[in-house]
Amino acid sequence: MTDLLRSSLTRRTVLQAATVGAVGINPALRAAVYAQGSDAPEKKEVRIGFIPLTDCASVVMASVLGIDKKYGVTIIPTKEASWAGVRDKLVNGELDFAHVLYGLVYGVHLGTAGPKKDMAVLMTLNNNGQAITLSKKIADKGGVDGAGLAKLMASDKRDYTFAQTFPTGTHAMWLYYWLAANGVNPMKDAKVITVPPPQMVANMRVGNMDGFCVGEPWGQRAIMDGIGVTAITTQDIWKDHPEKVLGTTAAFVKEYPNTARAVTAAILEAGKWIDASLANKNKMAETIANKSYVNTSVDAINQRILGRYQNGLSGSLAKTWDDPNHMKFSGDGAVNFPYLSDGMWFLTQHKRWGLLKEHPDYLAVAKQINQIDIYKQAASAAKVSVPKDAMRSSKLMDGTVWDGKEPKKYADSFKVHA
Numbered sequence: 001m002t003d004l005l006r007s008s009l010t011r012r013t014v015l016q017a018a019t020v021g022a023v024g025i026n027p028a029l030r031a032a033v034y035a036q037g038s039d040a041p042e043k044k045e046v047r048i049g050f051i052p053l054t055d056c057a058s059v060v061m062a063s064v065l066g067i068d069k070k071y072g073v074t075i076i077p078t079k080e081a082s083w084a085g086v087r088d089k090l091v092n093g094e095l096d097f098a099h100v101l102y103g104l105v106y107g108v109h110l111g112t113a114g115p116k117k118d119m120a121v122l123m124t125l126n127n128n129g130q131a132i133t134l135s136k137k138i139a140d141k142g143g144v145d146g147a148g149l150a151k152l153m154a155s156d157k158r159d160y161t162f163a164q165t166f167p168t169g170t171h172a173m174w175l176y177y178w179l180a181a182n183g184v185n186p187m188k189d190a191k192v193i194t195v196p197p198p199q200m201v202a203n204m205r206v207g208n209m210d211g212f213c214v215g216e217p218w219g220q221r222a223i224m225d226g227i228g229v230t231a232i233t234t235q236d237i238w239k240d241h242p243e244k245v246l247g248t249t250a251a252f253v254k255e256y257p258n259t260a261r262a263v264t265a266a267i268l269e270a271g272k273w274i275d276a277s278l279a280n281k282n283k284m285a286e287t288i289a290n291k292s293y294v295n296t297s298v299d300a301i302n303q304r305i306l307g308r309y310q311n312g313l314s315g316s317l318a319k320t321w322d323d324p325n326h327m328k329f330s331g332d333g334a335v336n337f338p339y340l341s342d343g344m345w346f347l348t349q350h351k352r353w354g355l356l357k358e359h360p361d362y363l364a365v366a367k368q369i370n371q372i373d374i375y376k377q378a379a380s381a382a383k384v385s386v387p388k389d390a391m392r393s394s395k396l397m398d399g400t401v402w403d404g405k406e407p408k409k410y411a412d413s414f415k416v417h418a
Contacts, residue, residue: 041259045074048246048263049086049098052079052198052294053215054301055126055244056099057284058329060293062270070269071262071381079293082196083166084114090249091117096256097263099125100247103346107168109369110347112355118250121343121370122264123336123378125244125271129304129327130171130234131219132178134211135204136312139229144313146182146231149211153184162186163195163203163212170243173349174234175213180416181398187353187418198295204228215243216327217300223312224300230311235325237397240335242342253371260371264378268336271329272384281305333384338370341391341404348402348411354418362407 050056056077062068063075078095080086083104089095091108105121107113134143141156143149153160162179164172176186186192195203200214201222211231222228234241246267253260274284285302288294294301303309307326311319328335343366350356372390379386393403402410 039258041072041262042256043096043259044072045076046096046259046263047076047078047094049078049080049089049095049100050293051083051086051099051196052296053099053244054217054288054294054305055129055215055327055329056293057274057288058125058267058271059099059246060288061274061284062266064287065270065273067269067273068263068266071266073259073262073266075263075266077293081198083169087114087166090119090247091115093249096252096259097122097246097248099244101166101169101171102242102245102343103168103170103173103350104166105245105247106343106346106365106369107350107355109365110350110356110360112350113166113168119369120248120250120253120260121338122246122248122253122260123268123338123375124242124342125246125267125329125336127240127243127328127331127335128233128235128325130174130213130215130243132175132211132213132231132234133200133204133219133222133228134231135207135209135228136226137207138210139313143210144229144231144311144317146178149231150182150184153189159191160189161191161193161209163193163200163209163214165194165197165200165214167194168346168350168355170241170346171213171215173346174237174241175211176353177349177396177398178213178232178237180414183416185416201225201227216304217294217296220304221296221300223310224297229313230309233309233323233325235323238394239325240328240394242339242345245338250368253374257374261374261378261381264375265381268330268333268378268382268384271336272332272382275328275330278306330384333379333386336375336379336384337387337390338372338375339387339390339392339404340366340370340372341393341402343370344404344407345402348407351411352414352417359408359411363404 068075105119109119143152179186197214200212200218289298307323344362391404
């Protein structure tokens with residue numbers, strides 16, 4: 001680096017450089033952003049909690065591949081047993097960050113998911129890649145999809161039990177949305193229980209539930225074990241939906257902003273590496289299948305991560321397909337941006353299902369939680385594109401369009417609600 005460039009890199013110019021998109025920045029200036037002592041990570045070692053799911057992959061691979069060291073941090077992935085455990089350890093500081101459910105972070109921030117604490121979302125870790133599984137017993141009676149399940153529940157009256165992974169989490173919202181779209185009110189017509197992801201298959205095996213919504217590889221595992229069928233994937237509920245996020249507390253971001261930026265950049269780069277090739281995806285599957293991470297066979301992970309799906313049914317109902325909307329970790333940043341409208345959507349559903357008694361200030365809450373400035377700085381460092389708008393528009397399975405506008409009206413618009 002020339003003396004002139006070095007002398008020009010005041011803290012102000014370094015921070016300005018960090019907030020600009022990756023395109024058009026002098027590479028020497030970009031690298032210098034992370035070389036400056038004043039902008040070095042305040043914490044050199046961070047603990048990131050994760051649940052054994054395929055979508056923990058970018059956190060794990062950032063550590064395994066040593067990408068974290070490039071940004072001046074050491075990531076220690078810590079395997080957790082349940083989302084409630086992740087919540088508690090984030091709130092009390094045992095974890096610095098977590099691979100965590102989008103709706104869990106928002107629930108903690110508003111006090112609807114246990115202890116109330118100001119929270120932060122640094123990035124979206126993945127889109128798509130979850131599924132709703134129905135038991136083989138239900139499928140054998142015609143409950144192979146939403147319409148078949150609704151018909152069965154109407155004709156064969158009994159108590160039906162479905163499982164999600166956390167009351168304010170993504171899987172609960174996908175399950176409720178799908179049931180309601182098929183005329184089943186999850187609050188009145190069924191019993192809904194909370195089960196940690198790795199325990200879903202075992203619980204279905206012993207008959208504790210008729211269906212569940214969870215992330216991979218547990219949907220595929222249920223098919224491989226012959227106990228369940230895939231009724232719908234979550235990308236068929238909402239194409240390119242937000243799923244897990246990199247979450248932490250607002251206090252952590254305030255005290256360690258450079259660490260938050262560095263960790264985000266490292267995981268962004270790891271996500272880009274995963275999506276770069278089939279070989280990388282296969283290497284990722286082999287890595288996270290290990291007992292230290294997901295603890296399952298590689299073939300339970302590596303099919304759906306490539307978009308190769310089967311529904312688990314037999315005979316004329318059997319279906320296999322290649323899904324272009326499978327789990328994504330990067331999309332050159334299209335996956336990872338913490339859209340304000342994404343966070344707001346979960347709040348609309350929390351209100352719909354009675355988790356929130358009153359309408360919050362949807363946009364203000366999202367702006368408090370989603371750390372867009374830090375994300376832009378990290379994206380610049382990781383050479384990842386940033387969208388121009390913090391809101392996006394999506395059409396869900398029932399034809400409703402969500403664009404972040406008029407959230408109160410949207411939340412009140414559903415015929416089926418709590």
